[in-house]
Amino acid sequence: MLNDLKIKKLKPTDKVYRVADHSGLCLEIRPAGSKFWRYRYRFHGTAKMLTIGQYPEISLAYARAKTMEYREQLAKDVDPVSFQKNEKKSAIQSHVDTFEAVANEYLETKKNLKSKDWTTLRIRYLKKDIYPAIQNKPIKDVDSLDVKEILDNAIARISSGGIHTGEVKTTLVRQIIGEVMRYAIVTKRITNDPTYALRGYIQRPEVEHAKPVDAADRPYIMFKIDNYNGFQSIKNALKVLIYSMLRSIEIRRGEKRFIDFEEKTWTIPVASRKEIQEGKRNMKKNRTHIVPLSDQVLEIIKKQFELYPDSEYIFPGDNGVSMIGKTTLNMAFKNMGFPHITMHDFRATASTDLYEADFNSDWIELQLAHVKGDKTRASYDHAKWMSGRREMMQTWANMVDGWSSKADQSIIDEYNLFKPKKKPLD
Template sequence: MLTDAKVRTLKPQEKSYRLLDAERLYIEVRPTGKKIWRFKFTLHGKEGTISFGEYPAVTLVQARKLKDEAKAKLAAGLNPSEEKKKERQEKQLAVKNTFKEIAQEFVLEKMKYKSSDYVERFNTSMQKDIYKEIGGLPITEVTSAHILKIMKNTIQRVQSQPNHGTGEAAANLNRRFIGLVMRYAIVTLRTDNDPTYALRGAIESPEVEHARPLEKHEKAVLREKINSYGGTTTVRNAILTMLYSMLRTVEIRRMEWAFVDFEDKIIKFPKASRRNKQERTMKKNRTHVVPISTQLYELLQQQKTITFDQRYVFASPYKRDCMLSRTTLNKMLTYIGLSEVTAHDFRATASTELNGLGYKSDWIETQLAHADDNKTRASYNHAKYLNDRIKMMQDWANIIDSWKE
């Protein structure tokens, strides 16, 4: 039998040679000086060998232990060399099947037709909160405990930032994003369990504060503050366009110059299309036509001198060909002293006032791009009541301007 001292003093020769330890375990000394542990075995009448690694990284004691493990496999009718290959392949597969690898694959395969804004939110959540906890884990090892920890850490992160809320909504969004990846992994046979399911309702989001119409004094302050706003012209114009058009924040941000028709005085938001590689532009995926009032026409002409060489009408002042960030418009309202007002309140204000003035609710609901219960009919109704809405939107622009008087 070999000893560690003897193995340590073995010298290379012109040709490789072998020294037996016991039970067909031997060390092979190569001309390069490498010393490799090998075990020779017989299974089903056929001989084979398996390498246990290089000395001294693998000691004599470790080599003997690996030999005993190989013998146990032989006793069970298993080929230790084939089993070693399987284990190596499983380890390689585990590296490829980490949560991060599958999440990145999910983005490429399943989010190619999502809006760039939505993909950005997904990737930001992954980078800020999720990868640091489970990115390197094999997806089969991700548990509900990991995800709950991510959710709690997300709440702490959000609460540590001023004016970012209490964090429950962000935590639940992270849970939903993780769930998308887990269910994709189930479909692609990388795991068989979605641990996010058990966490539904684990963290309750605060009650949603629905949009409300502005008070009379808020209208006057808003109109005055917009005119005297000291920030960028693009942000000021974006807020004012939201008032004039009754569009949502996301629709203002996604508005492209290609949608604006100065000749016909309309803004036409197209429906998302895979064929034409058109991203979603509306909250509800449908075509939507917005009449351009005289005030909005003049505003867009002014904005044209600022961003007409870019894709978006209200492009980010700091990143070329990028949208305004999701929080910019609400932050502007806080900046001008209207922290109790949200951009969505503009739509509630328009709906309340126009209904009160006797405009038909169908015109108002169409202008707000609210969902039609009949999806087939809705897909053809994007220009519905257009002549009536042209007059209504001009009246509405005049009303807005009267707030400053």
């Protein structure tokens, strides 16, 4: 058996030679003078040998301990050479398959399938809430406790701002982690999704559905829009949103090319795959949607074309060219004194009032773009019911105009008396 004194006395020769210790362990002395621990064994009748490491960096005691490990593996019918190769491969793979690396790979696969907004949203929450906890952790080692800690920290971060309680956005954080995990399962990195156990951990608040605008508010809506100290395009956009039953995204992204003055229609086309990738979806459901235009809407749109000839949008933002911001319309209503009214409430109002006026339910649902079935059937219905829907939209616009007749003149007079006077132009 070897000891450190004997090992130091071993001198190199012009050929490699080995000196046995015991149990298959030996020290290999090479002509250059280096000494390496080697383990010799037989596996299924075949002679094999593997390197443990160089002496003195690898001590005699450590080499003997590793020899015992290899003998235990042989007793279990495991080849130590294959086991060592798999360990190295696993260590390399763990470095390659960190959560961040797999997440980046997942996002890359979606680059040509999803919009830029979709990708940007995920990168934002990955950086803010997910990477600080598991960025460099091998994805196979991420467990439900890791996910729970991320969710707890995310809801604390979001709710600390005082604007949101955090449940909805924290649920999105869990969803993003789950997307990456399921991609890892498909690509055979892992076998289980640790987010599955936490599906009900974050209780989302009840959704506040759109509700019809209160009768007490209706008489003053158009009056306050007219007297709003804001950009004319925003005021006109608000009016058309109310008259047309369109969503705010459809108003914001409405382009002049969608308008046919002869047919008196606003046709929202299907967005191409490239447009969707660039975040240019024209409406919530990516399908053709035709809006018959009332006289009131036509008049406003004609004015917009005259006021903003250089913009591709019907209702540009403050610079007169670019698209209106995402929150601009709702913020305008809040500034007018209607913080309790959202843009979607006007769609609920139109739906309720038109049902009560006994209009065809199919016309109403189609006008709201609540279309079921295939796109071909939807296009057929648009053409089939155009005459009836045109009458319905004109009736709705007249009903909206009728709100103002119920306003309390004393309140309007008081408003006009104290509203800020416009300064004369120099």
